[in-house]
Amino acid sequence: MSGLAILLGAALGYAAVRFKVKEDPMVEQIDAILPQTQCGQCGFPGCKPYAEAMATGKADINQCPPGGEEGIRKLAALMGVEFKPLNAEHGEPKPKSLAVIDENICIGCTLCIQACPVDAILGAAKQMHTVIASECTGCELCVAPCPVDCISMVPIAENVATWKWKYPLIPLKALH
Amino acid sequence: MTHPIQNFHGGVHPEENKQVSTQSPIRVAPIPQQVFVPLRQHIGEPARPCVAVGDRVRKGQIIAKADGYISVAAHAPTSGTVTAIALHPVPHPSGLSDPCIHITADGKDEWIERIAVDYRTTNISTLRNHLRDMGIAGLGGAAFPTFIKLNPGAAGAVKTLLLNGGECEPWISCDDMTMRERAAEVLQGAAIMRCMLHADTVLAGIEDNKPEAIAAMREAARNCDFPVEIIVVPTLYPSGGAKQMIKLITGREVPSGGRSTDIGVATFNVGTAYAVHRAINHGEPLISRVVTVTGNVGRAQNFDALIGTPIQELLALAGDAPEPVTGYLMGGPMMGIELAQTEIPVVKATNCILVKSDRLFPPPPRALPCIRCTRCADACPAELQPQELYWHARSKNFDKAQDYQLFDCIECGCCSYVCPSHIPLVQYYRYAKSEISAREKEQQAADHARSRHESRLMRIEREQRERAEKLAMKAAVKTSDAPARPADDAKKAAIQAAIERAKIQQADNVNNHPSTK
Structure with missing residues (x-):
């Protein structure tokens, strides 16, 4: 009996590790x-x-x-x-935006780099910073830490590549 | 000897209206004062400009290079000065502007040095790159980079080269006129493509409403040094669709979601074959094309127009509209896109400019609810169930729409054409397709952001650990150097006590729970 108990226990223990x-x-x-x-x-x-x-x-x-x-x-x-x-x-849903750093104002403090959750800001201490547009998720987390308010959120403009066909709005003929 | 024809499913036969624009030969349009060459004229990544504002360019000079794999170059259509690289209205259903290279012509039309290539002795890969740099994209309407389709891939994968001279859309006659006037050159282009693809058979499919083109192509085929079979197909829209033309001529169907090369057929528009011939045998990049200007115009005809020519220049050449103009289409009435303004330039995909009037194109009657008559399913050349697609697209049930093979829809408009309720069905399919594609892109972006966020968290954790380890090392070095302090002794004693306690507990455990073995 105890042998069986050990066997099953071992099997269960193994399964717990193997199929964790x-x-x-x-x-x-x-x-x-x-x-x-x-x-x-x-x-x-x-x-x-x-x-x-x-x-x-x-x-x-x-x-x-x-x-x-x-x-x-x-x-x-x-x-x-x-x-x-x-x-x-x-908060409320907003149009998808990108963070843009005004490179003339940026003092290179690295605070935005530390705030960015997806490492989308490039720069070093006392060097100008810039946002890698393709990686920015538009989370706005970099905006508040900036001591010189040089980051603005710019809505992504619709272009030929991102344009979508709209839902057709067609007047239905009245049946009566 | 007649080639057996296998009809495709469905199709419609709208009024052709082609003869109005075939009464006079192709006319070379004069050089406009200013041309606007869009960077995005083909499917894929837009070309990257390689000239600067103020540069003088010569006719045929490369002004934007292919960027990425699915891309082709763009060229100066005439000699002149680059005045801007800026947004300009382009032919697109959105009516939006897109980056274009603006060139003011100097009127000299001075060519670059044109170098012909002997395709028989040149490496195929070199030829393909050459066609990319010559800016060759499909002239049938989709403007897919031609060099990609000329990749034979696994040896002998493409057995049949099929020249598409269907041109099934009403009103359009640019391919018809190209075949009538340039049949020999079209087949010289086919010779190049046949050689690049190692194709065994060369076929050309032409609708039976173009007897002059058929005669010209047959005459040219007789003088060809390789066998070309000119096959006459019945006039039925959309026989010029690549998949429909393949079905008509080979009897085989391209699998759902597949490409024609999957069944060993490579299909090219006859105009594309002509452009390949000009590029390889004459060293001329794709800077002009044949454009039909027809509909509500004084004299409908075909023009050989420079890419980048504002369509208003062609409209002026075609004479005053006899009736009030109600709009402009690029392409035909079935699949064409509305043009909001006439400064829009001719692009590689511009086969036709169709000027509308209320008499020629009366506004569609108001739509009625779907009565599920399934006439659309009878007309669908892709053998889909348009009424189901409509239902699911309308209710934004995109998964279901995809289950009904939404992406096999070629947007030919046969379903809307036959719909007794006049529902603009294709608009719903386009909406659903673009919504699905946008969601897929969003999902990819989200997955990308997740992985970047996770690697950032991992990096921060690693940095913290490394910093702690460094500090610990420093501390260890300090303690070994300095003599033991009382505080350290107390710690050591505490650790020693803990070890003793653990030992005792271990011994107890062994005594209380002896092995059951």
């Missing part, structure tokens, strides 16, 4: 929906921590302004809860 679930799959699924701006408007230091809080029921699904209404709908569907409108306490 490294991370909560729910967190991964939620994180996949979040827009990854890492802006922290939800009140958590990044998208992953917010996903973890949501998975453990410590945060609500309507705290992510960049994800917008569509993001909330996806989260509601995933978590099996009712849709609710965006909580205005966390």
